[in-house]
Amino acid sequence: DTEVTQTPKHLVMGMTNKKSLKCEQHMGHRAMYWYKQKAKKPPELMFVYSYEKLSINESVPSRFSPECPNSSLLNLHLHALQPEDSALYLCASSRQEGGTGELFFGEGSRLTVL
Amino acid sequence: GQQLNQSPQSMFIQEGEDVSMNCTSSSIFNTWLWYKQDPGEGPVLLIALYKAGELTSNGRLTAQFGITRKDSFLNISASIPSDVGIYFCAGLASGNTPLVFGKGTRLSVIA
Numbered sequence: 455d456t457e458v459t460q461t462p463k464h465l466v467m468g469m470t471n472k473k474s475l476k477c478e479q480h481m482g483h484r485a486m487y488w489y490k491q492k493a494k495k496p497p498e499l500m501f502v503y504s505y506e507k508l509s510i511n512e513s514v515p516s517r518f519s520p521e522c523p524n525s526s527l528l529n530l531h532l533h534a535l536q537p538e539d540s541a542l543y544l545c546a547s548s549r550q551e552g553g554t555g556e557l558f559f560g561e562g563s564r565l566t567v568l
Numbered sequence: 569g570q571q572l573n574q575s576p577q578s579m580f581i582q583e584g585e586d587v588s589m590n591c592t593s594s595s596i597f598n599t600w601l602w603y604k605q606d607p608g609e610g611p612v613l614l615i616a617l618y619k620a621g622e623l624t625s626n627g628r629l630t631a632q633f634g635i636t637r638k639d640s641f642l643n644i645s646a647s648i649p650s651d652v653g654i655y656f657c658a659g660l661a662s663g664n665t666p667l668v669f670g671k672g673t674r675l676s677v678i679a
Contacts, residue, residue: 458610496656496669497611510666544610552663554618555599559610 460545460560475530475563477545485551486528489544504551535567570595574657574670582678589673590641591657599660600633600640606653647677
């Protein structure tokens with residue numbers, strides 16, 4: 455069982471919708487990450503939060519808006535997405551940013567944009 | 569940016585065979601990691617390597633951190649059907665840089 459929980463597991467949305475992906479971990483980790491993964495590709499880093507502050511934004515379009523309400527929660531707010539944004543969105547956590555590179559991933563939220 | 573060259577891209581093997589895959593880079597990494605991703609799941613860490621030359625085992629899996637710090641390999645012995653999945657190598661240059669992933673090796677096991 456994964457210790458990083460992501461909801462929803464599947465999401466279908468139109469290009470004018472606003473939706474959110476949620477991620478939760480209770481391992482006491484201080485860094486949390488959002489990755490985007492297209493089919494047959496490796497995960498691509500989007501955002502890193504360290505101690506609840508945004509540490510890295512890999513030039514992600516503003517239609518993706520991350521939020522870290524507390525050390526256990528990470529949200530990704532979605533607005534005015536494009537069909538090419540359809541992908542598996544993975545949340546991960548680690549004891550601290552960078553560190554040993556040991557990431558704990560959730561099962562992912564599969565997003566389809568129509 | 570830093571890139572990892574992972575090979576082979578895909579493998580089809582018979583159950584019981586041994587498997588070997590590797591990852592190379594033109595840059596030095598201080599940590600090498602191997603993750604496995606099952607269909608519909610997130611990647612799971614298999615092995616982490618922290619020292620050049622280090623050889624580490626996890627059950628039927630063995631991984632090595634190359635002496636030049638620019639490569640790593642993963643061996644799976646006596647493969648079984650549940651070994652099916654995508655294996656990603658990953659490298660960490662320093663604690664201040666993001667993890668870099670290889671493109672993955674897709675393993676299929678024929679019973």
